[in-house]
Amino acid sequence: MSHQGSLSQINALIIEDMAVQQTTLRGQLTLLGITQVDVASNADDAYRLVKSRRYGLILCDFNLNQKTDGQQLFELLREQNLLPADCLFFMVTAESGYASVAAATEHHPDAYLLKPITASDIEDRLKAMLEKRQALLPINAKLAKDDLAGALKACEDMLALRNRWFMQALQLKGQTLLKLGRHEEAQATYRQALEVRQDLMWARLGLARALKAGGQFAEARKLAQDIIDSKGGGKLVAAYDVIAESLEAMGDPQGALWVLRDASMVVPSARRQRLVGESAYRNGDLDMAKAALSKATKASRGSIVAQPQDSLLLAQTLVDMGENSEAMRVIQDASPAFRNVPVFGVTSLAIQAQSEIAQGQAEQAEKTLLKAREALSKGKADLATIALAKAELKAGNEEVGLALLHSAISADHENLRVKQLIAKTLEETGHEDKIGSVIESAAEGMQNMVADARKLLRDSRIDEAVSQIQNAVHEYPENSGVLLQAAQIQCMALRLNKSADAARIDTIKDYLDRLDKLLPGHDRVYTMRRYFRETVSMLEASTNRKVDA
Numbered sequence: 001m002s003h004q005g006s007l008s009q010i011n012a013l014i015i016e017d018m019a020v021q022q023t024t025l026r027g028q029l030t031l032l033g034i035t036q037v038d039v040a041s042n043a044d045d046a047y048r049l050v051k052s053r054r055y056g057l058i059l060c061d062f063n064l065n066q067k068t069d070g071q072q073l074f075e076l077l078r079e080q081n082l083l084p085a086d087c088l089f090f091m092v093t094a095e096s097g098y099a100s101v102a103a104a105t106e107h108h109p110d111a112y113l114l115k116p117i118t119a120s121d122i123e124d125r126l127k128a129m130l131e132k133r134q135a136l137l138p139i140n141a142k143l144a145k146d147d148l149a150g151a152l153k154a155c156e157d158m159l160a161l162r163n164r165w166f167m168q169a170l171q172l173k174g175q176t177l178l179k180l181g182r183h184e185e186a187q188a189t190y191r192q193a194l195e196v197r198q199d200l201m202w203a204r205l206g207l208a209r210a211l212k213a214g215g216q217f218a219e220a221r222k223l224a225q226d227i228i229d230s231k232g233g234g235k236l237v238a239a240y241d242v243i244a245e246s247l248e249a250m251g252d253p254q255g256a257l258w259v260l261r262d263a264s265m266v267v268p269s270a271r272r273q274r275l276v277g278e279s280a281y282r283n284g285d286l287d288m289a290k291a292a293l294s295k296a297t298k299a300s301r302g303s304i305v306a307q308p309q310d311s312l313l314l315a316q317t318l319v320d321m322g323e324n325s326e327a328m329r330v331i332q333d334a335s336p337a338f339r340n341v342p343v344f345g346v347t348s349l350a351i352q353a354q355s356e357i358a359q360g361q362a363e364q365a366e367k368t369l370l371k372a373r374e375a376l377s378k379g380k381a382d383l384a385t386i387a388l389a390k391a392e393l394k395a396g397n398e399e400v401g402l403a404l405l406h407s408a409i410s411a412d413h414e415n416l417r418v419k420q421l422i423a424k425t426l427e428e429t430g431h432e433d434k435i436g437s438v439i440e441s442a443a444e445g446m447q448n449m450v451a452d453a454r455k456l457l458r459d460s461r462i463d464e465a466v467s468q469i470q471n472a473v474h475e476y477p478e479n480s481g482v483l484l485q486a487a488q489i490q491c492m493a494l495r496l497n498k499s500a501d502a503a504r505i506d507t508i509k510d511y512l513d514r515l516d517k518l519l520p521g522h523d524r525v526y527t528m529r530r531y532f533r534e535t536v537s538m539l540e541a542s543t544n545r546k547v548d549a
Contacts, residue, residue, distance in 0.1 A: 007126065008033040011053070015039075015046040015060040015070065016092070025059055025092075028119040032126070043068035044304055050082050057126070058083075059113075062093035067303035072269070076305055078107040085140035088129050092117065135165045139172050149533070151176045167193065167200075174206045181530030183213035183523070201233060208242045213523040217246040237263045237272070244279075253420060257283050264292065270299040274310055281317055282420045289317045297330070308338040309383065312347045316354075316387055320428070324355040343384050346375035350387035357394045365395060379407025380478060381418045386425055393429040401429070402438060409442040412518075414481035446476070450485045462493050466504075473511070480518045487511040487528050491535040500539040508532055 012034050016022045022039050029037055038053070040046035043066055050058075062070040070091055077083050091112040110133075111125045133140075139158065142151035155173035158165060170193050177186035187210040193203035204227050212220035224242035227233040240263035244256040257279040264272040277292035293314035300306040311334035318327035331348045338344040349372035356365035372388050379385045385408045392401035405422050412418055423435050449472045456465035469486045476482050490508045494501060512532065515525045 006130070008035065010034050010056040011036045011038075012057040012059065013038045013040065013046065013049060013053075013055045015043070015058065015064070015073070017041050017061065017064045017066065021061070028117070028122055029059075031119040032123055042066045043070075043073040046073060047076070047304055050077055054084060055087050058087065058089045059092055059122075060089065060109075062091050062095065062112075067301060068305060072300075072303065072305050074109055075107045075271075081144075085144040086133060086137060088126070088133060090122075090125060132165070132168070136168060136172065139169065143172070143176065148176055148180050152180065167196070171202055171206070174203070174210070178206070178210060178213060179526055179529075180533070181213075181523070181526035181528070183210045186210040187214070199230075201227065201236065204233075205236065205238055205242070208239065212242055212246055212249075213526065215249075217249050221246040221250075235266050237267050240266070248416065253279070253416075254283050257285070257288075261288070261292075268295070268299075270296045270303075270305060270310070273299065274307070277310070277313060277317075278417075281313055282417060282424065284424060286317055286321050290314065290321065293317060297334070301333075302337070306337060308334065308341050308344040308347075311338070312344065312351065312383060312387075315348070315351050316383070319351055319354050319358065322358065324358055327351060327355055342375070343382065346372055347384040347387050349375060350384065350391045353391040354387070354394055357391065362395075365391075369395060369397075379404050379411060381408050381412035381415055383421075385411075386418075386421050390425045390429060393425070393431060398431070402431070402434060405438050406442050409439055410446060410479070411476055412479045412481065413443040413446040414479075446472070446479065446482060450482065453485075453489055457489060457492055457496070460496070462496055465489060466493050470507075477514070478518060480515060483511050483515050483518070484524060484528055487515070488531065491532055494535055494539060498539070498542060500536070500543055505536070 012029055014022055014025045014029075014037060016025060016039070022041075026037050026039065029035075034057070038049055038055075040049055043064060046060070060070040060074065064070060064073075070093075074089055074091070077089075083089060088111070089109045091109045092115065093112060094115040096114065110129050113121055113125065136158075139151050139154040142148075142154055152173065155169050155176060158169040159173065170189060174186050174189040174193070177183070177189060187207060190203045190207035190210060193200055194207070197203075204223065208220045208223040208227065211217075211223060221243050224239040224246070227236060227239040228243075233239060240259050244259040244263075247253070247256040247259065257276070260272075260276050260279050264276045273292045273296035277289050277296055280286075280288035280292060293310055296310045297306075297314055300310065311330055315327040315330045318324070318330065331351065334344070335348070349368055353365045353368040353372060356362075356368060369388075369391055372391065376384060376388055385404055389401045389404035389408065392398075392404060405425065408418060409422055419439055422439060423432075426432055426435050426438065449468065453465045453468040453472070456462075456468060466489065469482075469489045472479075472482050473486045487508050490504055490511070494504055494508075512525065512529055515522075515528070519525050
């Protein structure tokens with residue numbers, strides 16, 4: 001074992017619930033010269049350790065005999081960006097079919113080791129992966145810092161070498177271009193890879209994503225379907241996502257639901273069931289929503305990946321189906337885990353009020369409604385606001401209920417899913433004649449605010465335009481459509497003033513950070529970031545001043 005010197009500096013974490021196996025793995029790492037080793041017996045402890053320390057190697061057992069398995073933990077760490085660029089994550093499993101499971105999911109580990117494993121098994125994988133990690137580190141380190149321009153340059157530098165890492169660098173270049181909002185260049189990059197090998201799944205999937213990002217939804221859908229129909233592509237759930245997102249963008253949410261359902265059959269994870277349940281509920285398929293959300297809550301109960309939304313939407317579905325006692329049981333079971341989550345409290349009260357109204361308990365329902373109103377500080381584009389609006393409408397409080405729905409659509413007037421939920425609520429409460437007035441009037445109000453700001457900008461009344469759009473953001477801080485327009489108008493103000501105003505640049509960054517949270521990984525946000533970078537570059541060129549964008 002000749003790599004002990006290079007391995008001795010690695011900090012390792014073993015995640016394993018069995019003490020005997022912990023000792024065995026620690027001993028095997030010691031044989032390799034890795035002596036800085038922490039041990040976690042469950043996902044919760046591992047999560048805390050990863051948040052507090054930096055590791056170069058994580059060995060995680062797949063079956064932790066807990067509510068959270070190794071794959072769920074790994075996906076959570078990836079999604080929360082808790083694994084540094086130089087950290088290797090190895091899954092340890094006794095299940096020979098794990099490779100196909102990992103390949104189908106959104107995230108897959110650097111390697112997996114089949115039990116029983118030896119120190120030599122670990123060393124062989126480490127040797128190969130460390131070499132790859134070291135070669136790609138200049139790119140991944142930039143990506144970890146969200147330095148996309150630096151990552152793109154690092155990709156180009158590596159591609160120029162024409163060495164054995166060429167295709168990996170090309171893959172990272174395509175991903176980086178998508179994040180930069182440069183979807184046409186991303187398409188060209190993926191097509192370059194496909195000229196080398198037509199069967200490269202990552203390149204075909206990347207091209208489909210790039211087409212979707214460019215608004216070529218029909219082409220993206222067709223290519224993603226071709227991937228699914230190809231040998232080995234039927235289990236690639238990311239391809240199903242491209243189709244579902246394209247169908248939604250094309251105005252076919254029902255078609256998107258069936259695609260998401262197919263994906264959940266490939267990977268029946270809590271996250272996949274959640275996506276099906278939410279889509280089924282919006283589309284009015286309560287039986288499917290109940291089945292999917294029941295699976296999601298069961299799969300994640302007691303786990304660090306559990307989400308209050310699963311139980312809340314399941315309870316709402318059950319009330320809509322007339323299964324009031326079962327709905328209250330779902331809320332009661334979830335309450336210990338989420339009692340300190342504000343949105344859980346107000347939403348559960350709204351659902352409880354609906355249940356009491358359905359059972360003829362008008363006096364009790366009014367008391368519950370009063371508590372829910374006090375708990376809801378401000379209407380948002382979320383289940384809490386819509387559930388309370390539904391309760392108000394069912395109680396006969398039409399003016400209050402409609403006002404809540406108006407606030408929900410105003411909070412995010414371009415959110416098609418929220419519009420779908422509001423239309424569903426109005427139909428179910430006998431107010432379908434109000435759909436146009438509630439949804440369209442709120443959306444029109446938002447659009448007028450933006451249009452007024454743009455007109456002021458065209459009239460060279462820059463400060464007034466900025467003030468107008470800032471007022472809109474202040475009033476609706478989570479409205480993704482307003483935030484996108486505000487970022488663009490602020491950029492236009494920078495261009496018109498031809499000045500790198502530091503305060504304005506910081507404001508745009510704040511808008512973009514909010515958008516990242518509201519619309520993670522969304523093509524429109526990538527495009528707006530691209531416009532911001534181009535604006536900053538233009539200002540730099542004219543003032544020779546470096547600005548951090």
